[in-house]
Amino acid sequence: MAFNFFRRPQNERERAVADRLPPGQYLTEKWPVLHYGSVPRVDLDTWTLALEGLVTAPRALSHAEFKQLPRRTVKSDVHCVTRWSMLDSRWTGVPVAEVMKLVELKPEATHVMVHAEHGFTANLSLDDFLREENMLVDTRNDEPIAPEHGWPLRLFVPHLYFWKSAKWLRGFEFMAGDRPGFWEHYGYHMRGDPWQEERYGWQ
Numbered sequence: 001m002a003f004n005f006f007r008r009p010q011n012e013r014e015r016a017v018a019d020r021l022p023p024g025q026y027l028t029e030k031w032p033v034l035h036y037g038s039v040p041r042v043d044l045d046t047w048t049l050a051l052e053g054l055v056t057a058p059r060a061l062s063h064a065e066f067k068q069l070p071r072r073t074v075k076s077d078v079h080c081v082t083r084w085s086m087l088d089s090r091w092t093g094v095p096v097a098e099v100m101k102l103v104e105l106k107p108e109a110t111h112v113m114v115h116a117e118h119g120f121t122a123n124l125s126l127d128d129f130l131r132e133e134n135m136l137v138d139t140r141n142d143e144p145i146a147p148e149h150g151w152p153l154r155l156f157v158p159h160l161y162f163w164k165s166a167k168w169l170r171g172f173e174f175m176a177g178d179r180p181g182f183w184e185h186y187g188y189h190m191r192g193d194p195w196q197e198e199r200y201g202w203q
């Protein structure tokens, strides 16, 4: 059932939902699939997660090494710039903070470029990247995420529009200063806060 944002909330459930929908968003119960290009075929034996750029010692984690890291589950809403929002999924994975314990940032680092399969990228400030609730997720509602949703691993940055949550994650490149990623290059906002409706760069 689609929640009509423009109709006055009729009952308690609808009022509660309305409070959690950022401006211009509608509720979806099903999880849409949205990306540029094709779903990559991923081989876990050769897969690595790179931590590189402005770090004192770059690293590349194997999938087995990644699976050893401490995990956690967070219940959270996600908001897509194409106007759907999905509330209250349970997302499970490794907190960004745990991955960051494996490298030491150089003092010049201010931003991160997120790298995914097929050259997809998304940029984030370190303030946005290092938030407590951010994770590298492989599980939603206790089920492994499907290939079309980013298996084996996707980033999860729920306070920004969902395009920042790159599917088929392959690494982080720490940078001095900001640079547009894939969608940002095509006109999406450099930050993408749904509560400020930061949809496009020219706003």
Ligand SMILES: Nc1nc2c(c(=O)[nH]1)N[C@H]1C(S)=C(S)[C@@H](COP(=O)(O)O)O[C@H]1N2
Pocket: 031, 032, 033, 034, 035, 036, 037, 080, 081, 116, 117, 120, 148, 149, 150, 162, 163, 164, 165, 166, 167, 168, 183
């Ligand atoms: N690698 C990659 N990740 C991506 C994208 C993409 O094109 N490539 N699109 C983003 C966009 S625009 C959205 S809305 C979400 C959609 O995630 P979903 O298909 O799991 O709903 O993935 C994001 N992550």
Ligand SMILES: [Mo]
Pocket: 034, 080, 081, 082, 162, 163
């Ligand atoms: Mo999107």
